[in-house]
Amino acid sequence: MIIGIDLGTTNSAVGVWRDGKVELIPNSLGAVLTPSAVGLDDDGALLVGLAARERRSTHPTLTATTFKRYMGSTRTTRLGKQDYLPEDLSALVLARLKADAEAYLGQPVTEAVITVPAYFNDKQRKATRRAGELAGLKVERLLNEPTAAALAYGIHELGDETRFLVFDLGGGTFDVSVLEIFEGVIEVRASTGDNQLGGEDFNAVLVQMMREAHGKAWGKAEADFGFRQRLQVAAEKARRTLTDQPVADMTVTWQDESWTLEVTAEAFEAAAAPLLARLREPVLGALRDGSVQAAALKEIVLVGGATRMPIVRRAVTRMFGRFPSNAVHPDEAVVIGAAIQAGLKARDAALKDVVMTDVCPYSLGVDIAETGPGGALRDGIFSPVIERNTVVPASRMSVFSTIQPGQRKVVFNVFQGESRLVADNIRLGRIEIPVPPARAGEIQVEVRFSYDVNGLIEVDVHVPHTGERRQLVIVDDQDGPPPDLEQRRAALAALKVNPRDQDANRAASARAARCYELFLGERRAHVAELISRFETVLDRQDPRAIDAARQELIHGLDALDGETFL
Incomplete structure (x- = not known):
């Protein structure tokens, strides 16, 4: 069985082409999106996904996120007593997605199509392939993310001749691709982008706004890694609030003190102006390299969670003088395309007429x-x-x-x-x-x-x-012998992995702990009461009672903290 995986900076997802259509595979919590977060629980068990992400602000030294931005580098992250490369952490996310797929499909999964940003260089692509191999997957193909989105968008347009631009702004990377569809062929005309531009950078703008408002009052607090992680979490939540609200309150609590900043959409847009300006040059470059005029584009397709931001949608509208398309789901387009490509690899009869070309992203x-x-x-x-x-x-x-x-x-x-x-x-x-x-x-x-x-x-x-000939195959980004993948795979497999059936309880408990540290006064006391009731039921080990108590805890937290975002 071959699956398609969107390995994202913020969230990842997995899908399969089956019975003539794409099926998005839910994780153990029933969600299609799995946060790209890895952490260790208090007992040393490995956490992947929402449970890990919820502990980012309360246990910053035991949690890793946004490691995709460093893929292909030798930068390491220490969790507990062990150091991990970005590809090791990515492998743990891929392994969890593989386990979710096997549980859903009821059969082993051995092969995968994995998406990468179009502007990933050779080192980053090789590291992604190694991550797949470390997770126990044969990586059939690395598929550029805008190309995957084009498959998701273009599958219903195959009978027409059309040109469109995929504007893919995710959590950590920005890609632009110009594509053309004609006679059942999806052809990439040009791809360009910025590997260091994404939703995380817009979060950094909000952090700076908070710093300008309260930095003097913080004193030495900002030197603490845990405090900085809480700033990041507060910024992420405020940015998502601004997606559908004109005003967001950004609140940070530390050592029984709380600071709040009211951020308006207008102020956020003004502060983020340099980032919005950086979106323009890759678009112009892709159009120039593809020899395509903006007026010749049928659609501008937005992909990636960060394109939900109204300030980004307005920037794109101003750039092209028209509104972008909402034809594809920004969070699901890439994994849908990856699943379609997996179906193509499996030679599914329903996809026999789809032909796709791609381009070399770098000289x-x-x-x-x-x-x-x-x-x-x-x-x-x-x-x-x-x-x-x-x-x-x-x-x-x-x-x-x-x-x-x-x-x-x-x-x-x-x-x-x-x-x-x-x-x-x-x-x-x-x-x-x-x-x-x-x-x-x-x-x-x-x-x-x-x-x-x-x-x-x-x-x-x-x-x-002389007839002399030499050949070089670029198989790895390191000088010397390639890393021992089998040894590294065994080391990762030896980690004590949190059982999937406990994910929901651990995620709820981690969120409750985060909320307890976030709030003060009566709200903190209320969270403490919710935690106490839930832990009492957990001790009884009655699955039905635990499910009911967990729902009660989640509803109580939603009323205080808003619904969980992905």
Whole structure:
């Protein structure tokens, strides 16, 4: 069985193509969205999802969120006594989604299509693939998120010829893709984006507004990691309130003191103006690279939870001079597309007429040296071989020459990026080939790059004069031997995992603990009473009584805190 997974910065989801349609798979709490949060409970058990996220403000050193933003880096997060890479934490989320799918489908799940931001570079894509493998999944394909959204949107448009733009603003990344549908083909014309722009950055704007209002009164409190986590939680809640309300109260409680800031939609929009301005350039770049005029677009499709913000919708409306489409669910479009792609991989008969192309998101090339006006050599210059937004799979060749007399070898470093200087691009690998000594420029070297739909890069270097050939396959982003995936998988599997059937109780208890620390006075006393009643029933170990008590606790918290958001 093959599934489709949207591995998101804020929330993740899983779906399957079955009986001619997409089925979104609920988690143990009955929700389609699972927060991309990992934590440890007080007894050391691993928590994934809502139960982990609810403990972010009360147990900040035992909780990790937004780790997708650091995918492909060596940044680690310490939970308890162990350090985790972003791909390790992502693997734990993927493993939970895999378990949810197996419980729902009643059969083992071994393969998956996993979505990634279109603007993820090679290191980030390889790390995502490793996360899938660590979770026990064979990753059939890494699918760009806007392309997945295009599948969800375009599946009903396949009979028409149309062009549209997917504007994908999630919790941590921003992608733009221009697509064209014709004769049953969905073709990506161009993709671009910003890997460091998302809902979390808008939260940071609200945190700064709160800091400007109350920073002096906080004193040294802000130096505490737990205090900063509470600021983040308060900002997230205020931002979501502003989605459908003109005013939101942002409240932070710390050591029996409470600070509140009333934030209006107008003030938030003014403070977020620099972020809104950053949305424009990727849109213009995608239209430019795709050779498409904005007026030629049939629809602007909004995807990603952060596009719910009215300030973003207004910015898009101003950008294009018309309202964006609401044809797809912003939180579900990507996982629906991933499930459709899984159906395509499984060769489902209902999808036999769907053909899809994608593009290479970054330019790929090598470092070269060139002769300056005074005859001096300048090295570290980037020479693209496959340019960004080339339709994949693709194979391109460039020819280079030796630069020194008597030169006996040529060394190429492989880079990914758009800067003229390789120092500003991402190094992917190195390849060396011998050449016969000759006059400068006399020996030519052919360099061919091949790039497939999964982002696999092959570099083939050939010296026609001697017939020498060398090949490099970019299989990992690290120099030296690849990491021991089996050993890492075993280490993750050895973690004490919280049983799925306890998720609801642990999530409710974690939320209640957060609310107790958030409120003061009578409301705090009321939360304490709710917690006491719930814990009394838990001790009886009667499943029916526990379910009823949990619902009573949740309703009581909803009345104080508002409904749980995803």
